[in-house]
Amino acid sequence: MDFNIAIIPGDGIGPEVTAQAKKALEAVADEYGHHFTYTEAMMGACAIDATGNPLPEETLDICEASDAILFGAIGDPKYDNDPTAKVRPEQGLLRLRKSLGLFCNVRPVKAYEQLIDNSPLKREIISGADMSIYRELTGGIYFGEKHLSDDGQVASDGCSYSVKEITRMAHLAFKEAQNRRKKLTLVDKANVLETSRLWRKTVTEIAKGYPDVAVDFLFVDNAAMQMILNPKQFDVILTENLFGDIISDEASVIGGSIGLLASASVGTENALFEPIHGSYPQATGKGIANPLASILSAAMLLRHLGLQDEAASIETAVEKSLELGFTTEDLKPENPLSTSKVGDFIADYI
Amino acid sequence: MDFNIAIIPGDGIGPEVTAQAKKALEAVADEYGHHFTYTEAMMGACAIDATGNPLPEETLDICEASDAILFGAIGDPKYDNDPTAKVRPEQGLLRLRKSLGLFCNVRPVKAYEQLIDNSPLKREIISGADMSIYRELTGGIYFGEKHLSDDGQVASDGCSYSVKEITRMAHLAFKEAQNRRKKLTLVDKANVLETSRLWRKTVTEIAKGYPDVAVDFLFVDNAAMQMILNPKQFDVILTENLFGDIISDEASVIGGSIGLLASASVGTENALFEPIHGSYPQATGKGIANPLASILSAAMLLRHLGLQDEAASIETAVEKSLELGFTTEDLKPENPLSTSKVGDFIADYI
């Protein structure tokens, strides 16, 4: 089959890791007789440097014309500590999510047996943990009205949610729960926030249509605690944008390595796949970045395109690399492989 | 010396645990020749049940007239799952914080040697961790304008911060850092939020007045991860209201038990002391609630009143109870003591 894949390498280690994911995709194409056309596009700090715009029009066009998007990472410290910067790398990603309507971010978190001992959490706490976090991605305080008073003394951010935004997310999360262990946890702060109360009310209504799914509610502060105390209690977690950002990064520790976590951001027309790790500027260009999360993002991308066996072949190759210890230094401090050598191993194995 | 102490037992296990803290205060008064006058006041679900108001006028008066306030816990599940409830227990606490101007919440988190093995985190990760979280308590999205559209379709919460609010918090946190390991970490989401950018800008300015304190900045999603990966890196954490709520509850896991964590909420005129655990409705009235966090809150209260030795005498008694295993079932599943027996032990020891 033929597919158009947009590749946005982005900033920091983004280019290095997406290059390995592309090798894996090429190996799949060869092996299964598909034909993938890749179009590269710019976004983030590199796009600001080149064009002044973190999300050039052309990038948006390329993404819209694609069957799926593979994205690396975004962000550069030179913008983080400059509160007066008018243009920021992250705006590119936020606008892309919004423009393409990628409202649902899915982050599977699983404790890999080979990596459990890398986790700061005890083995018995995380062994067997397996959850999927559904984070709303185009609403809430991320996209609310921002304001700074003329005298610079007062700043504000608005947070709002509509029943419509909550509903479309909730259906996706309930369906996922039906395919899994049939449990859904809504994370909110309904004892304080009006938006959270709307989430709770709407989800309670929608739950009636999924009588086989058990629903519970956790305040976000408690959820942050429960995630460490007993992560196995979670199956599908449903939550709004900011809470999902925090909780899913926290949950990433369970897997034993953030270097292995992939995510999908889906809308009705488009879908984007990216590792959850960031641009990791300190590692850029050193050949030490772990490409597995990006490679697993490519597997999620294939599954999204309906290529199940192809996706599984990548996942098997990743497990093999873990088993044999053919990994980068974050997982194997002694005699590690370089980023590119790990990519070669995966491609060869496929 | 003579002091007026307001006691707000609150909901759930609040009354049981504050009763033990009061025993400790009485033991201190006897031993050191002080005279404490206690005035009980209502707040939360119990106050709604009795008066329709989660924070009766009388409670506010009692608190204002006191030298310090000892508070138990708030909240009742019957309100949590009713998104249409107009009056909520938590409003009592939020209004009290706001009315008394208790803008600064301080939560010390320390790994107790005797409890380290209770933690879901590995010993080497938490042993030696010792931080103090400074959470802004009367601003941000907690107190922003809340709105629900007439048709019930759109909800919103406003979040705002002023330089003034940030400044008074920052000074307290920097001073604390000077008394500790001289490191301050600001937790924000400056890559997305306008309010966070104002925090970062203001704190950067104020930092110039504390050249002996090393400052760094962490995005809240990363902070949620770092808190588990390497909690020892933190000394003083400074953050806004909602992020502080989440991060400090997450951090509570480090101590090995949430049943031991106390907090202070201070303003320019008043100060309130409370355990960080909640009302724990499932345990109410069973005599199993751990009173140590409430007892340690009483110690913080004494220190606030300038009674250092008296505070230390409570802390020593608590360490003794841990050492001897004279604790409730959360810390000692076999042959635990009841809530009240732990309180008796502490009072006797003092």
Ligand SMILES: CC(C)[C@H](C(=O)O)[C@@H](O)C(=O)O
């Ligand atoms: C880069 C940043 C804007 C982004 C977010 O907070 O959404 C990132 O942390 C993520 O989670 O994808």
Ligand SMILES: CC(C)[C@H](C(=O)O)[C@@H](O)C(=O)O
């Ligand atoms: C009860 C609730 C409103 C409160 C808060 O979120 O501030 C509690 O969680 C706390 O942290 O003291």
